[in-house]
Amino acid sequence: MGYDKFKSKFVNDLSQFENIKAKIPLLKSTLDRVVEKELPYRDSYKSFQIRNITNSESLKINCNLPYLMCKYSSKKKCVLVGTLAPAWSSGWKDISKDSFVSDQIKCFFHFANQYIYRGYQINLIGAIALTYGKSCDFRGNELSQYQLPYCNSEYIAFRNDIPTTRNKRNHMLERYLELINSFDPFVNKILHYYIRSLSLQEDGYIEEAITAADNAVDVIFQAIKQR
Structure with missing residues (x-):
């Protein structure tokens, strides 16, 4: 879906409400400004999330891909997955002087950020299912989030702690990760x-x-x- 089509759908879904029709032109122009200026500015920032995968006690797996990485934690007896996504979940409060417009932008990009996280995480649990025949879930009981580059040390520490050795099934897991696109x-x-x-x-x-x-x-x- 191109930007013009997305904008049309985004606006049309809201324009059905009579009490906000007057705000639609401002919403359109704000969206244009976000896409043309704000998103390119945010390209140098990332959000890094770490969470545990359920039912992974016996999975001694690891991977280290550009936006998705995982490792087995002997201390916590589970697989920890680290995911990189655009830094879209916050910082939209002052994008417009109109609070309604700011709220719409904020809500959309918050859920877009979560969608990207979950897409990569579903890729991993799908690859685990195909490789090991195990059903896992990324919604465990641990969640940590870091903003980059401000928290680079946590991100680098997680990445550097991932073992470089791979067995045959681990190579198969990474091959599935190259093929699966849960988006x-x-x-x-x-x-x-x-x-x-x-x-x-x-x-x-x-x-x-x-x-x-x-x-x-x-x-x-x-x-x-x-x-």
């Missing part, structure tokens, strides 16, 4: 159903696991038909 809605759905199937199977719900696997296959056929 594609079809891929996202397929992974959801496949991981759900593994989870149900692990819990002994075989019939439900088969149904979830069938749903994954259905989405594959839908994707083939539409492309």
